[in-house]
Amino acid sequence: MVTTPTKTPLITGEELLAMGDIGPCELVDGRIVPMSPTGGKHGLLELYLGSALYHFVQAHNLGWVMTGEVGIYTRRNPDRVRGADVVFLSKERWPDPPPKGFLEVAPDLVVEIMSLNDRWQDVRQKLVEYFAIGIRWVWIVEPENQTVLVFRSTTGMQQYGMDDILSGEDILEGFTLTVAGLFAL
DSSP states (O other): OOOOOOOOOOOOHHHHHHTOOOOSEEEETTEEEEOOOOOHHHHHHHHHHHHHHHHHHHHTTOEEEEEEEEEEEEETTTTEEEEEEEEEEETTTOOSOOOSSOBOSOOSEEEEEOOTTOOHHHHHHHHHHHHHTTOOEEEEEETTTTEEEEESSSSOEEEEOTTOEEEOTTTSTTOEEEHHHHHTO
């Protein structure tokens, strides 16, 4: 007897959201891709960056800062939902508080913190998706190298080291953060 393998049906971002807390994952072309939980250092970096951005954004009434694997649609039908560590969404792009569901509008800034199990080929794919939907800026934080890579496109990157200061440039004008202070945690 020959058996035919059954295919798992594709799901939508809305169906993923309705599942509740199923653990760390992303949705890639309608299929759930599990992710490993992050470590303590990752959590501290996410809190520090999110907090610094939050206080600046609130003080200047610029929009919203979100943390904790914020779901962002990078594709529809089949759906692709990526989880970002820290996100800034300006009032210019979304004047109301963010929706309860995954973000359907591209944030201005996405921060990804590299974990030990992250692969650069996966990060590069996320960069392509992020810029394709109109995200203006991506920071890749590399704890192992104590560097922050700032991307303005998939090919336009600047590396910041321990002696450098990250600035908000035209997206978060007036915001600054020392790389040494970030990694002093």
